[in-house]
């Protein structure tokens with residue numbers, strides 16, 4: 084659910100301190116609700132979350148949204164566009180006030196070529212995201228909404244974050260109406 088990556092954050096912090104051209108990595112702030120990236124648009128930067136929580140979601144042609152992941156401290160955002168040379172796969176929005184390291188794609192590409200350690204960190208991120216996306220797709224298809232909701236609420240409590248009802252519905256891939264029905268039948272409140 085809420086992903087964090089402390090090794091990646093320390094790596095970027097070090098590059099930030101040692102950089103010669105001060106514009107290669109800058110610190111940027113986004114207020115709650117602001118977008119870091121927009122689905123299908125070209126991005127000019129890659130981001131690493133320093134503080135705060137973002138949500139990363141697809142909006143389908145029917146207007147419905149599906150939350151892929153909540154990305155927190157140390158998570159990289161916008162790398163797929165750089166690696167595949169495509170426009171943004173999904174939208175990334177600040178759920179709280181967020182501070183990020185914003186990196187130019189050129190600088191990141193240069194780092195990738197020079198540093199096998201960075202490639203390894205990125206490979207780990209991809210592997211983890213595939214595992215998470217696949218296992219979630221599986222249990223959301225194979226279990227009831229009631230079951231998935233209970234699992235999600237347990238995770239929310241464990242990670243001490245507060246997810247708005249609309250986002251819980253988008254994470255589970257159900258409408259607000261279905262979510263309300265389940266909450267009522269399970270005597271749960273948010």
Ligand SMILES: Nc1ncnc2c1ncn2[C@@H]1O[C@@H]2COP(=O)(O)O[C@H]2[C@H]1O
Pocket residue numbers: 120126139151152154159160161162163164165170171172173174175212216
């Ligand atoms: N399954 C996923 N899990 C976590 N983050 C993702 C996932 N899919 C996409 N993202 C992030 O959302 C970003 C949207 O812009 P990019 O496609 O450039 O890069 C994407 C990734 O950083």
